[in-house]
Amino acid sequence: MKNDPNYLSCKKKECKTFQNGKCAVSTCSGSLQFHVVNIRSDIEFVFFSGGFVEPCLVGRSTPVSFANPKRPLYGHLSSIDSTGTSMRLTWVSGDKEPQQIQYGNGKTVASAVTTFSQDDMCSSALPSPAKDFGWHDPGYIHSALMTGLKPSSTFSYRYGSGWVGWSEQIKFSTPPAGGSDELRFIAFGDMGKTPLDASEEHYIQPGALSVIKAIANDVNSNNVNSVFHIGDISYATGFLAEWDYFLHLINPVASRISYMTAIGNHERDYIDSGSVYVTPDSGGECGVPYETYFPMPTSAKDKPWYSIEQGSVHFTVISTEHDWSENSEQYEWVQKDMASVNRQKTPWLIFMGHRPMYTTNHGFLPSENKFMEAVEPLLLENKVDLVLFGHVHNYERTCSLFQNECKAMPAKDKNGVDTYDGRNYSAPVHAVIGMAGFTLDKFSSNVKSWSLKRISEFGYLRAHATRNDLNLEVSVYMLMFQSHYSIR
Numbered sequence: 001m002k003n004d005p006n007y008l009s010c011k012k013k014e015c016k017t018f019q020n021g022k023c024a025v026s027t028c029s030g031s032l033q034f035h036v037v038n039i040r041s042d043i044e045f046v047f048f049s050g051g052f053v054e055p056c057l058v059g060r061s062t063p064v065s066f067a068n069p070k071r072p073l074y075g076h077l078s079s080i081d082s083t084g085t086s087m088r089l090t091w092v093s094g095d096k097e098p099q100q101i102q103y104g105n106g107k108t109v110a111s112a113v114t115t116f117s118q119d120d121m122c123s124s125a126l127p128s129p130a131k132d133f134g135w136h137d138p139g140y141i142h143s144a145l146m147t148g149l150k151p152s153s154t155f156s157y158r159y160g161s162g163w164v165g166w167s168e169q170i171k172f173s174t175p176p177a178g179g180s181d182e183l184r185f186i187a188f189g190d191m192g193k194t195p196l197d198a199s200e201e202h203y204i205q206p207g208a209l210s211v212i213k214a215i216a217n218d219v220n221s222n223n224v225n226s227v228f229h230i231g232d233i234s235y236a237t238g239f240l241a242e243w244d245y246f247l248h249l250i251n252p253v254a255s256r257i258s259y260m261t262a263i264g265n266h267e268r269d270y271i272d273s274g275s276v277y278v279t280p281d282s283g284g285e286c287g288v289p290y291e292t293y294f295p296m297p298t299s300a301k302d303k304p305w306y307s308i309e310q311g312s313v314h315f316t317v318i319s320t321e322h323d324w325s326e327n328s329e330q331y332e333w334v335q336k337d338m339a340s341v342n343r344q345k346t347p348w349l350i351f352m353g354h355r356p357m358y359t360t361n362h363g364f365l366p367s368e369n370k371f372m373e374a375v376e377p378l379l380l381e382n383k384v385d386l387v388l389f390g391h392v393h394n395y396e397r398t399c400s401l402f403q404n405e406c407k408a409m410p411a412k413d414k415n416g417v418d419t420y421d422g423r424n425y426s427a428p429v430h431a432v433i434g435m436a437g438f439t440l441d442k443f444s445s446n447v448k449s450w451s452l453k454r455i456s457e458f459g460y461l462r463a464h465a466t467r468n469d470l471n472l473e474v475s476v477y478m479l480m481f482q483s484h485y486s487i488r
């Protein structure tokens, strides 16, 4: 109630009980505004006094129902391969009957319908919110593939059915085919969501709203072909209704261009669940909601690594939360995938995952050191140009780096842009880009010689790859500051 000045000053005073002509009990009233999205189930508003420490129920509203709990909502796109000729759309509805996408002047495709249940959530000796008080029925997740499209082209679609209603007609763009000349993409990690009201949630990411708005502006000016969100996606972490809020937030971007993802600790990790790190960071989700909402072109369930080519770039996307040790299934896949890249077709090789190899921000866990020992040699062997990670909530870029040593430094071009010599390859450039929403991490005074740029502001990475250049800029909140660099 602290946001309502009328309540604080008790302007709306009302007497409830009189004694001897005088008021014995008076009340003050006030109002609160909430932003809710359609989570398909009725909502009650409950008023507590006593704060979080000693909550005491004062009153509750009658249940409020959504006009159409079956309404098809939160459609978001992803690529399934490197041709740019098909796009997967995934959406949510309270209805389990197959629905349709109508697209590209008269084509129709029916959805496959799936969901997950409380039994699919994981728990351990430490009970998880996902299996208990954080559970919320996700309804039904629909997904269908639009095929026969042209790369780098604009089409329109709507999704739903005659029974449950239709979405708006939405314009979307396919990414450029792998091996074509040019790609503009955006990448970031750790976005989450910001409430659109004064709510307190268990996990709030204050920068998410401004960052997604800035990205939506880029998408609206047709400046972006695709997005990569590399882990720590919604931070629902076992409070499942928050996935709907996240999907609502990214909708202006994800319904229009390919929204590709990598898994992070907050989607996957839990004790005794097979994750490399045995922290309870996913709140008992263990990757199940993530994989259902964001189907990526992976080989099987709970093997969330894949590669994709767009324009002049080959992206190798891994899971830092699944076994990457030498001779593990993922390690062997990474080795094979990167060795098979045809650099005539895609001159640039970009490696992405969630937990960084290099950051001056915090001390490393033993497993994080082992990750670096196992995987870093593969980056050099396969001449990876750029390595992108999140997890740490700021931006940091290195020299051309291998085993803590700068193998080459960038030169300044005539505009003062740091320019790395990609033709005379020495080692990969690493960048941490986990600054898209979560409360920022401040940098310590511990500056390493390999750390060339450190920015602790909300923002994202904007990239433009041609056949000869890979130009990158960091767009930060309110565009007060930009840092450019390029690899040529």
Ligand SMILES: [Fe+2]
Binding pocket: 231, 232, 264, 265, 266, 354, 390, 391, 392
């Ligand atoms: Fe993380």
